[in-house]
Amino acid sequence: MPFEPGKSGNPGGRPKGDAPLMELRELARQHTQAALNALVAALDDDKTRVPAAIALLDRGYGRPAQAITGADGESPIQILVVTGIDRD
Numbered sequence: 663m664p665f666e667p668g669k670s671g672n673p674g675g676r677p678k679g680d681a682p683l684m685e686l687r688e689l690a691r692q693h694t695q696a697a698l699n700a701l702v703a704a705l706d707d708d709k710t711r712v713p714a715a716i717a718l719l720d721r722g723y724g725r726p727a728q729a730i731t732g733a734d735g736e737s738p739i740q741i742l743v744v745t746g747i748d749r750d
Contacts, residue, residue, distance in 0.1 A: 698718075701714045701717055701718050702714075702718070705718075
């Protein structure tokens with residue numbers, strides 16, 4: 663094994679913030695009103711009406727919950743978590 667049992671390969675964890683990503687988010691957020699205006703304007707075009715409506719609803723109310731079902735499409739799936747496996 664590359665790491666001793668109980669020891670993390672990344673003890674410092676994930677960095678709190680990646681500077682370029684944070685800058686990109688800030689730049690994008692500066693255009694929020696213009697982006698919303700573009701989506702609202704797209705509601706008037708037959709070709710872009712539905713995608714614009716979906717985008718506005720997704721952002722305003724969140725996406726609908728996705729049901730996770732079994733192979734029959736109805737039964738919920740069961741997740742089995744196994745811990746403490748010996749690899750001898």
